[in-house]
Amino acid sequence: MARKFCFLLFCAFLALCQRLPAQSTAPAKPAATKPTKSVGQAPAPPVDAEGHQWWQHAVFYEIYPRSFADSNNDGVGDLNGIASKLDYLKKLGVDAVWITPCFPSPQVDFGYDVSDYEDIDSMYGTLSDFDQLQSGAQEHGIRIILDFVMNHTSDQHKWFIDSRSSRTSKYRDWYIWRDGKGPNHPPNNWVALFGGSAWQFDGKTKQYYYHYFYPQQPDLNWRNPAVKSAMFDVTKFWYSRGVAGFRLDAVDTLFEDPELHDNPVLPGKNSYGDLNEKNEYNDKLPEVHDILQGLRKVADNYNAVLIGETWTSDVQELNQYYGPHGNELQMPMDFMFTKVDKLSPPEFRKQIAAVDGAAGWPVYVLSNHDIERSYNRYGDGKHNDEIAKVMAGLYLTLRGTPILYYGEEIGMQNNNPKTKKDVKDPIGRLGWPNEKGRDGERTPMQWDNTPNAGFTTGIPWLPIPVSYRTHNVDTEQKDPNSILVFYQRLLALRHTNPSLLEGDYVALNKNDPNVMSYLRRYKDKAVLVVLNMSAAPQKVRFDLEAQGFSSDEARTLLTTMPGVRDKASLSDMNLAPFSVYIGEATKPARSSNAGN
Ligand code: NOJ
Secondary structure (H helix, E strand, C coil), X not given: CHHHHHHHHHHHHHHHHCCCCCCCCCCXXXXXXXXXXXXXXXXXXXXXXXXXXXXXXXXXXXXXXXXXXXXXXXXXXXXXXXXXXXXXXXXXXXXXXXXXXXXXXXXXXXXXXXXXXXCCCCCCCCHHHHHHHHHHHHHCCCEEEEEEECCECXXXXXXXXXXXXXXXXXXXXXXXXXXXXXXXXXXXXXXXXXXXXXXXXXXXXXXXXXXXXXXXXXXXXXCCXXXXXXXXXXXXXXXXXXXXXXXXXXXHHCCCCCCCCCCCEEEEECCCCCEEXXXXXXXXXXXXXXXXXXXXXXXXXXXXXXEEXXXXXXXXXXXXXXXXXXXXXXXXXXXXXXXXXXXXXXXXXXXXXXXXXXXXXXXXXXXXXXXXXXXXXXXXXXCHHHHHHHHHHHHCCCCCEEEEECCHHHCCCCCXXXXXXXXXXXXXXXXXXXXXXXXXXXXXXXXCCCHHHHCCCCCCCCCCCHHHHCCCHHHHHCCCCCHHHHHHHHHHHHHHCHHHHHCEEEEECCCCCCEEEEEEEXXXXXXXXXXXXXXXXXXXXXXXXXXXXXXXXXXXXXXXXXXXXXXXXXXXXXXXXXXXXEEEEECCXXXXXXXX
């Protein structure tokens, strides 16, 4: 007990020693902890005095491997490409990368159709490349998170090939096979998310199989204990190679009603021409929680984190994914920000209040490989770079773990296909022009202003927007006012400032329609974040006495406004359009109430 206490004190001391000087011109080095080799060991001790785990202090970064860096110039990114960019990621302030599926796959859904869970697709490299990436990442203090596609396999997976071969196959019951209601009449009215009936007739055995996504992605039958055991073993296979956790794909839809009731039909049609329906019988069934609790037990043996692709509509639904005793997902994604498409302080306040009050640790995401890039969603077409910094100022200073999407840090924009024949993502071809697919947010990373943005010397698998000439790593690294340098400084601050690491969240000036502001309070200090989300200059004042802090002035830590001094007045703060001010408030002498 005494030893544990000394350890916690030591960690708190270290955190306090690693403070960032105000307005440093060169980005400070983040003080990430090195991941420990964690094979089969008991959960590691917390990393700080507040009992936080490593993933609560970490900054996560999603890599879409097809598009990150192409080491062999075949036009598609690969694992060696990622390995060559570890210095870049470290300098940015990334502690963990989530790599979307890089396993063998026919690539119908660009890797989300896995045909072998325990290997690497040759287009990305080999298992030994993976091991090298893993050890290189470990040397850089960066953990690797893999994508676990649990809901379905590829129709080319050996389990499915066997399953469809005969009604008596050993693997028959690993998938969901049913008789139709009659000729050309599937078992029920369920519609696939990617268009058409969710049932595919298989001529050989004259039954239908179920697929929530494409027909080439048959759903696994998680009610079969053999499926559960084989899939749990997959996670152990990767943990024993040093992986620090998984992002769990499509967990909402692991189970279906065994009696196959029809879903209620809603008015209208979707982009693919199917009747809309409410997924009452094939989405968020309670059985999913048993599986998550089991996966968590395994993960805990490896000090690993489970991130969920959980499409929750409110905080009650989100809370269920943390588990009744915090024993399911440590990081269910709420996607609430991704549903806010405009710079709206009232809307952000509402979403943050909900997530900040949830039963577990908040997770903040602005965009990903399925969602239009934040640069376009929030940009007004004129001030997009400033707005990108405002959004960084928001989601990187909140209480919770952020997951960046590659390229967000340089202001990459969507490059949507112009014509149907350009589309690579099958849903874009099926739903054109209403649904253009997801190619636009998956274009190659922009490294420099040479042809193909330095991503490849081959032909990139998706076209790169012309904005790469100005928005690329090399150019932005040389510009102290770039989005990239702002991200680097902000992440360095986030890694070292105790209030940003440990503090609570308190909304300020809650009725201001233009300026979003809040405190992150920890002990006798607080970080004040002020974000002007409007195109007009704004004047604000803060009365922090009720929070126990001095209302005179703040010590400037980081701002996008040139000319702001080391100290800023809290009673009369002038904000430039779309600007960020981050400062530190202190308690008046003698008052020392703990704020957290
Ligand atoms: C969610 C993934 O993010 C998406 O890209 C994929 O198409 C579906 N799951 C199916 O696996």
